Amino acid sequence: MESECIEPAAKSLDTAVFIPEAPPLVVDACGRTDRGKLRESNEDQFAVAELARILRVNQTSLSGPGERIDATRANLFVVADGMGGYTGGEVASQIAVHTVEESLLNSLKWFLGNHRGDQSQDVASSLQAAVEEANSRVHEASDPKPELRRMGSTLTLAFQYGRELFVAHVGDSRAYLCRDRRLHRMTRDHTLYAERMRTGNLPLDGDEIARLRRTITNAVGGTQRGVHTDLIRVTLEEDDRLLLCTDGLTEMLRDDDIAAILADNAQPEAACERLIARANERGGRDNITVIVAQFRTEK
Numbered sequence: 001m002e003s004e005c006i007e008p009a010a011k012s013l014d015t016a017v018f019i020p021e022a023p024p025l026v027v028d029a030c031g032r033t034d035r036g037k038l039r040e041s042n043e044d045q046f047a048v049a050e051l052a053r054i055l056r057v058n059q060t061s062l063s064g065p066g067e068r069i070d071a072t073r074a075n076l077f078v079v080a081d082g083m084g085g086y087t088g089g090e091v092a093s094q095i096a097v098h099t100v101e102e103s104l105l106n107s108l109k110w111f112l113g114n115h116r117g118d119q120s121q122d123v124a125s126s127l128q129a130a131v132e133e134a135n136s137r138v139h140e141a142s143d144p145k146p147e148l149r150r151m152g153s154t155l156t157l158a159f160q161y162g163r164e165l166f167v168a169h170v171g172d173s174r175a176y177l178c179r180d181r182r183l184h185r186m187t188r189d190h191t192l193y194a195e196r197m198r199t200g201n202l203p204l205d206g207d208e209i210a211r212l213r214r215t216i217t218n219a220v221g222g223t224q225r226g227v228h229t230d231l232i233r234v235t236l237e238e239d240d241r242l243l244l245c246t247d248g249l250t251e252m253l254r255d256d257d258i259a260a261i262l263a264d265n266a267q268p269e270a271a272c273e274r275l276i277a278r279a280n281e282r283g284g285r286d287n288i289t290v291i292v293a294q295f296r297t298e299k
Contacts, residue, residue: 022163023238023297023298024162024297024298025160025162025163025236025238025295025296025297026295026296026297026298027073027075027160027293027294027295028267028268028293028294028296029048029075029077029268029291029292029293029294030048030267030268030269030271030272030291030292031046031047031048031077031079031272031289031290031291031292032046032269032272032273032276032289032290033045033046033287033288033289033290034248034276034280034284034287034288034289035287036248036279036280036284036285036286036287036288037280037283037284037285038283038284038285038286039286039287041090042090042287043081043082043083043089043090043093043287044079044080044081044082044093044246044248044287044288044289045078045079045080045082045093045094045096045097045289046077046078046079046080046097046244046289046291047076047077047078047097047100047101048075048076048077048291048293049075049076049077049078049101050073050074050075050076051073051074051075051076051104051105051108052069052072052073052074053069053072054067054068054069055067055068055069074108074159074160074161075159075160075161075293076100076101076104076157076158076159076160077157077158077159077160077242077244077291077293078097078100078101078155078156078157078158078244078291079154079155079156079157079173079244079245079246079289079290079291080092080093080096080097080153080154080155080156080173080220080246081093081153081154081171081172081173081246081247081248081287081289082094082151082152082153083151083152083153083154083216083219083221083222084148084149084150084151084152084221084222087147087148087151088142088147088148088149088150088151088152089151089152089153091141091148091151092138092141092142092148092151092152092153092220092221093153095134095137095138095141095153095221096134096138096153096155096220096221099130099133099134099137100130100131100134100155100157103126103129103130103133103134104126104127104130104159107126107129107130108123108126108159120164120166120233123159123161123164123166124166124168124231124233127157127159127166127168127229127231128168128229128231130157130168131155131157131168131170131220131227131229132227132229134153134155134220135220135221135226135227138151138152138153138220138221139221139225142221150222150223151221151222152216152219152220152221152222152223153171153219153220153221154170154171154172154173154216154219154220154246154247155168155169155170155171155173155220156168156169156170156171156173156174156175156187156244157169157244158175158242158244158293160236160242160293160295163235163236163237164233164234164235164236165177165233165234165235165236165242166231166232166233166234167186167187167230167231167232167233167234168229168230168231169186169187169188169229169230169231169232170190170218170219170220170227170228170229170230171189171190171216171218171219171220172189172190172191172194172213172216172247173187173244173245173246173247174186174187174189174243174244174245174247174250175187175232175242175243175244176242176243176244176245176255176258177234177240177241177242177243178240178241178242178243178259178262179237179239179240179241181259181263182259183243183255183256183258183259183262185255186232186234187230187232188230190216190217190218190219190228191212191213191214191215191216191217192212192213192215192217193209193212193213193215195217196212213251236295237295238295238296238297239294239295239296240295241262241268241271241292241293241294241295242291242292242293242295243258243262243290243291243292244290244291245275245288245289245290245291246286246287246288246289246290247286248279248284248285248286248287248288248289249275249276249279249288249289249290251285251286252278252279252280252282252283252284252285252288253275253278253279253282257278258275261274261275261278262292266294267294268292268293268294271290271292272290272291272292275288275290275292276288276290
C-alpha cells in the first residue's frame with residue numbers, strides 16, 4: 001500500500017517551528033526483532049538509546065554527589081536491515097548501527113541543554129554525517145574481503161529532543177508517525193518499484209513487482225559508493241507515537257493493519273510484540289524489526 005512520503009504532520013527543515021513553552025515530553029519506547037518464519041538468520045539490527053550530559057567525579061576533596069546528570073534528555077532510535085547474504089548483511093547492519101551511535105555521541109554530546117536559537121540545521125548535518133560515516137565504514141569493511149563484497153544495509157534513524165523529531169533515512173525500512181489514531185508515513189522507499197510508482201511507470205505483472213521491490217536503489221554500502229540521506233523534521237504533539245520498522249513488517253501488513261494494532265495496544269512493548277506476531281501470522285517471509293516510541297507529558 002503506497003502513500004505520500006510526508007503527510008501534513010511533518011514539516012520541512014525550513015518551516016518547522018520549535019515550541020519551547022510547551023511542557024516537556026516523556027518518552028516510553030521499546031524495540032523488538034524477530035527472525036521471521038522463513039529466514040535462517042536475522043540480519044536486522046536496532047537500537048533504542050538515551051542521550052544525556054553527565055559529569056562523573058573520580059576524585060575530589062569536596063563532599064557531594066559523585067555523579068551529576070543534566071535533566072535534559074534526548075532519544076535516538078535506529079533500525080537497519082542488512083543486505084548481501086547471511087554473513088554480509090549481518091555485518092553491514094551491525095556496522096551501520098554502531099557507527100550511528102558513535103558518531104552522534106561525539107557530535108551531539110554538547111548539544112543538549114544548549115538553547116542558542118534554532119539548531120535544526122546542526123542536528124540535520126550531524127545525522128547526515130553519521131549516515132555518510134556508516135556508508136564509508138561498510139565499504140571499508142567489505143573492500144578487502146571477497147565474501148563481504150556488495151554488502152549493504154538500509155538505515156532509518158530518528159532523533160528526538162524536546163518537541164522536535166528528526167528522521168534520517170536510506171533504503172526501504174520506514175518511519176511512521178501515528179497522531180490522532182491516523183498513521184502518517186514519513187519516509188519513502190528507495191527501491192526500483194517505488195521509483196516506478198512515483199513516475200507512473202508501473203510494472204505489469206507480479207513477478208516484476210516482486211523483483212523491483214527487492215531492488216534497493218540507495219543503501220549504506222552496497223554497490224554504489226555514494227549515499228543519499230532523506231531528512232525529515234516533525235514538531236511533536238502530546239500522545240504522538242513513532243514507529244520505525246524494516247520491510248519484514250510492511251511487506252506483511254498494510255498501513256491500516258499497522259494503525260489498528262497501534263490503536264489497540266497502548267504500551268510500546270505490547271505494540272511491538274503484536275506487530276511482530278501479526279507479521280508472522282501473515283507468513284513472516286523476512287526478518288521483522290520494530291521500534292515503537294510514545295511521547296507524552298509528565299503526569
